[in-house]
Amino acid sequence: MAGPTDETPAPPVRTDWRDDPAHLGERLRTAIDGARRSARPFALLCTAVRRLDTVVAALGHAAGRMLLARLAERLREGLGEHETLAPLAGDRLAVLAEGPAAANPWALAERLQALAGGPLRIDGAEVLVDLVVGIVAGNPRHATPQDVLDDALTALAWARTARGEPIVSYDDGRRRPAEETLKLESDLRRALAAEEFHIQVQPIVFLESGRIASWEALARWRHPLRGTVSPADFIPVAEQSGLVVPIGWQVLRRACAWAAGSTRRRRAGQVPISVNLSPRQVAEPDLVDRVRDALSTTGLEPRHLKLEITETSLMEDSRRGADALAALRTLGVAVCLDDFGTGYSSLHYLHRFPLQDLKIDRSFVSEVDRNPRNAAILSTIVTLGHGLGMDVVAEGIETEEQLAAVRRLGCDHGQGFLFSRPVDLDAADALDPIASLAPQS
Ligand code: C2E
Numbered sequence: 377m378a379g380p381t382d383e384t385p386a387p388p389v390r391t392d393w394r395d396d397p398a399h400l401g402e403r404l405r406t407a408i409d410g411a412r413r414s415a416r417p418f419a420l421l422c423t424a425v426r427r428l429d430t431v432v433a434a435l436g437h438a439a440g441r442m443l444l445a446r447l448a449e450r451l452r453e454g455l456g457e458h459e460t461l462a463p464l465a466g467d468r469l470a471v472l473a474e475g476p477a478a479a480n481p482w483a484l485a486e487r488l489q490a491l492a493g494g495p496l497r498i499d500g501a502e503v504l505v506d507l508v509v510g511i512v513a514g515n516p517r518h519a520t521p522q523d524v525l526d527d528a529l530t531a532l533a534w535a536r537t538a539r540g541e542p543i544v545s546y547d548d549g550r551r552r553p554a555e556e557t558l559k560l561e562s563d564l565r566r567a568l569a570a571e572e573f574h575i576q577v578q579p580i581v582f583l584e585s586g587r588i589a590s591w592e593a594l595a596r597w598r599h600p601l602r603g604t605v606s607p608a609d610f611i612p613v614a615e616q617s618g619l620v621v622p623i624g625w626q627v628l629r630r631a632c633a634w635a636a637g638s639t640r641r642r643r644a645g646q647v648p649i650s651v652n653l654s655p656r657q658v659a660e661p662d663l664v665d666r667v668r669d670a671l672s673t674t675g676l677e678p679r680h681l682k683l684e685i686t687e688t689s690l691m692e693d694s695r696r697g698a699d700a701l702a703a704l705r706t707l708g709v710a711v712c713l714d715d716f717g718t719g720y721s722s723l724h725y726l727h728r729f730p731l732q733d734l735k736i737d738r739s740f741v742s743e744v745d746r747n748p749r750n751a752a753i754l755s756t757i758v759t760l761g762h763g764l765g766m767d768v769v770a771e772g773i774e775t776e777e778q779l780a781a782v783r784r785l786g787c788d789h790g791q792g793f794l795f796s797r798p799v800d801l802d803a804a805d806a807l808d809p810i811a812s813l814a815p816q817s
């Protein structure tokens with residue numbers, strides 16, 4: 377961002393702020409009255425320096441304080457007579473606009489950024505100041521100064537967390553998704569303690585014979601009020617909050633227990649079970665212990681367990697990922713790369729990590745019979761997988777045409793609604809494991 381550089385010696389820093397928080401409170405009260413009585417617009421902007429923590433970590437807390445004071449001076453010098461600057465707690469500053477600028481607070485926010493822009497010289501170091509700004513326009517919901525401040529600070533929090541959006545206006549609609557995420561998070565925590573997570577299983581078949589090659593365990597949340605919640609809705613929130621780790625271990629134990637029990641009950645040949653692991657679980661230092669523990673407490677043999685991971689797990693800390701996968705291999709557990717084709721689809725990962733199966737993402741399978749480009753990609757993945765000694769699984773087969781296409785292209789295994797939707801464990805137990813699953817067209 378263009379702006380003045382501070383090559384001149386720093387002037388003494390003013391600490392005697394005229395515009396103190398109490399003064400801001402008074403002005404806000406007057407602004408709220410003015411808006412009520414004579415529809416005079418006002419807006420409050422809260423601003424903060426992006427990555428101030430980095431400056432404090434490098435130069436110390438005093439330097440951080442100095443930076444804020446110098447920044448406040450810069451801003452104050454550029455503000456007009458109807459604009460009040462005030463420091464807030466922590467590293468935040470507020471600007472109340474009551475004059476013409478109140479009608480266009482976005483332009484004022486950009487002006488603040490321009491005023492702040494350009495390096496500041498602090499303690500001999502040049503620091504680039506990059507502002508994030510939260511805006512709220514005065515509105516009839518605002519009864520007290522605190523109401524206004526709360527909304528502006530909320531908008532600032534959004535600006536701080538939203539990538540690529542340094543200026544954010546308060547908007548009621550935006551609050552709802554965040555509130556829902558928080559609610560879901562606390563619900564997940566409760567559900568974990570109440571053991572509300574169950575699994576369904578879906579067969580993966582040999583494409584040649586239609587016989588069941590393995591099962592995939594899929595997490596299901598039976599919410600007491602909302603009914604069954606799809607993992608597509610709760611796994612991303614669980615991933616963000618870290619709850620996916622304990623939920624995932626619960627799923628792993630249940631899946632191993634079912635797989636081991638179903639063999640004993642039916643005295644049938646064992647069919648392996650695949651369990652999805654989140655990137656967070658793969659990064660856990662006790663991953664291998666957890667897996668070993670799930671196997672030994674349930675009596676499932678390691679060769680009857682597969683773990684499905686995605687490329688994200690390998691990207692984040694590839695050294696640790698490589699060690700973990702090697703340790704799982706030593707244990708005798710297979711690892712499968714899920715959703716292949718959606719992420720980086722890096723050849724490096726295929727080459728470097730010991731993977732047994734490659735699962736081609738549903739998005740390629742869904743058009744494979746109609747779109748020659750999809751078929752070409754799929755065929756290349758099959759050649760690649762086979763060349764590296766891996767079995768290739770096509771997921772999301774829904775039609776006979778897709779089945780014919782993935783067979784023709786050389787996939788080894790298939791999974792999809794055409795064979796079976798995910799089913800409850802007792803329904804899976806009722807299936808003859810060596811019978812062929814006829815497509816359910
Ligand atoms: P995934 O591991 O790729 O699982 C396959 C998903 O595709 C499942 O969705 C399955 O029901 C669905 N599916 C299978 N065949 C078809 C088909 O023919 N058509 C369509 N439209 N869909 C099909 P589900 O159960 O909703 O799971 C979604 C995702 O949630 C999973 O994708 C996986 O990434 C995640 N997930 C599920 N259970 C767990 C778990 O225990 N741990 C973790 N970390 N993630 C899980």
Ligand code: MG
Pocket residue numbers: 592652684714
């Ligand atoms: Mg999977």
Ligand code: MG
Pocket residue numbers: 714715735737738771
């Ligand atoms: Mg998948």
